[in-house]
Amino acid sequence: MKRLQSCVLPAVLLAVVGCDGGTGTGGSGGTGGSGGSGGSTTTSTTVTSSTTSSTSTGTPTIANCENGTELVFGQAMIGGLDNAGQEDFFRFEGLKGQVLFIEIDAQDIDQVTFDPTYIDTTVTLVDINGDRIAQNDNPTEFTSADSRLYTILPADGTYCVKVSECWTAKANPGSQCLEPQEKTSTYYELYVFELIDDGPGDANTSDPEGGNDPMSATTVDFVQADDGSYFTGYIWGYYETETDIDVYSMTLPADLPVSVGARSAGSVATFPTGVSGNGSTSPTGDILIFDPAIPDIPIARIDPGQSDQIRAPLELDKEYWLFVNRAPGAKEENDFYIVSARPTWGNPVETDDMNNSSFATAEIIDFSDGDSAFVEGDLIPITDVDHFKVDVPGGQTLVTAVCGARTQGSGLRQMKITLLGEDGMALSAAASDIETATQLAYVQDVPIGNNATVVLKVEAPTQAADTSGSYYQCGVHFSSP
Ligand SMILES: [Ca+2]
Ligand SMILES: [Ca+2]
Ligand SMILES: [Ca+2]
Ligand SMILES: [Ca+2]
Structure with a gap:
């Protein structure tokens, strides 16, 4: 029997702000922000x-x-x-x-x-x-x-x-x-x-089709909520030609509140298309985020046919370019795209990258939400390996770990996660998983045995040639049957 519950799905397990349903700091905006x-x-x-x-x-x-x-x-x-x-x-x-x-x-x-x-x-x-x-x-x-x-x-x-x-x-x-x-x-x-996009006062941004490069970029509008956080904004446009590219200038507000120990981030999400989705007659093509200082390679990239959301660490008060491409295929009647964009923040960032490369000196991470601990970091250079140690809460017998990199727009490829016991060995054969283009790395309900601590190991063999981001995000969750 399929019984879905809040915060049990992999994508929701990934991020510390992922479980709050919308209102409040860092929430997903809700209807209040949709302006119009x-x-x-x-x-x-x-x-x-x-x-x-x-x-x-x-x-x-x-x-x-x-x-x-x-x-x-x-x-x-x-x-x-x-x-x-x-x-x-x-x-x-x-x-x-x-x-x-x-x-x-x-x-x-x-x-x-x-x-x-x-x-x-x-x-x-x-x-x-x-x-x-x-x-x-x-x-x-x-x-x-x-x-x-x-x-x-x-x-x-x-x-x-x-x-x-x-x-x-x-x-x-x-x-x-x-x-x-x-x-x-x-x-x-x-x-x-x-x-309705009525200019900067609303959280809506529509593309006037002025060109296909940053010279014609349209500025993304964000609107602040009463609590200081920012609402989810909506960005839309048409694919006027089969090779159309729409470029936006996106800047996270300087006064965006960011959780202590985390870094500011941009979340850009796409929607399914077609009659079972938003009704567009064209699939949405690759979504890219560039640092204008490094225009040759994007920081983040997703193919919405494979994953639907970029969640990338981005600096506050700094311009980025958001590229919305068209997927290959003949032009049809109602070729549009809609994406959402939200200034937000990530998980607590690794603080001891120098030492967390080995099991013996794993970085300790704390619980930030019940029996869940969250962390994010970078693998720089790609040979970097990160270890995070978590105390097993009393009474809990199973551990789940979820990590995302490529599926969140990062250039890390085949990221591998492993849950290790106190002896430095994998908890079991099922305690390891590799992220794919479409699936988070997801290790679910592994028996903890007598271990009082568990270590999450994160590594990746390859950095993509076409995406510079090296970031990943993880959640570790304890439970009992
Ligand atoms: Ca439903
Ligand atoms: Ca356009
Ligand atoms: Ca264009
Ligand atoms: Ca690291």
Whole structure:
């Protein structure tokens, strides 16, 4: 049985700020930062019985787009997926090029991330005929099972936002949806916001297509939250040609708060494309971050077909270039991209690189979140090996380690992690893993035995020729069955 829980997924285990669902320092921004025409909501609309009803046999009547409830941007549309197979339609008139952020809150309302008794929502954008244009099940950062869809409308016309349970929307629900199929909490709130780039005052940045190089770079706008942290910003543009490149100038704000012992970082995330993703007719191509002083080779690089997020250490108040490339392929009707960008910080940085190269002088790392310890560092030169020692918390019998480098945009290749016991040997044959282009290095639930301490060893045989970043991030987590 698939039972997803907060903070048990590899990507969430990687970073010390990864587990906080959005608000607060370093959080992933939430809806407050998405600017546009959103803002506070004072009115709401409840779904009427015209959208769905049950027959005496219990078979739901599925509404269609034409009969959908009229949707108002920025207003809460309230409903409940009470019947098996129910789909609620919300109709609106859209314009070609409108950038929409469509959000469903169900679990997030009660902050019960991945609670199996709450609906696992899926949002689908359809045209008047019900044909799918875009879809989202869960946020890319996977902070809950509530849907978040960012899209750009392909044409003027009537559209509907369709709200479904994952079990209704997906072809293979057993492998894609939260168990169990029957949920007791079915309430949801749907919001649609139009994202508008009105200049520096909002967290939105759109590309005016002025060229394909840093000479034409568009400045990325960030907006500060009340607590001093910065909201996630959204960046979008079109691929006007098959070889289009859009270049942005990105500077982490000088007053960005950074956790003690950590270094400032830039997080740039991409979204799946196509009708099962954001609706773009072109896959997003490679995303690169350059230091303008070293324009020959990027610090960080991802192919969104392989991994969806750069998380790279970047200096505050220093300009970087963000390149958004187009993936190969013929030009189509609605070739756009949307990426998110967030000024943030990384894990506590290695403090004793001179000595942590050997097991005997492993650097001690502390717990920063319950029974979890986080660290990041660099392998410079590539022959560098880093060791981190963690005390085993009382009562815990299993250890998990997750590290990311290439999947986070670093130039480290085939990074290997190993969990060692007090004798300096691997805890078991299963205590080691190598990162691939698509998968974090992930060692899960290894028995600790009688060891009072565990050492995480990090090494990599190769530095990529086309990416200079040498950084990695790790989390070590203890548990018991
Ligand atoms: Ca979902
Ligand atoms: Ca462009
Ligand atoms: Ca361009
Ligand atoms: Ca090091």
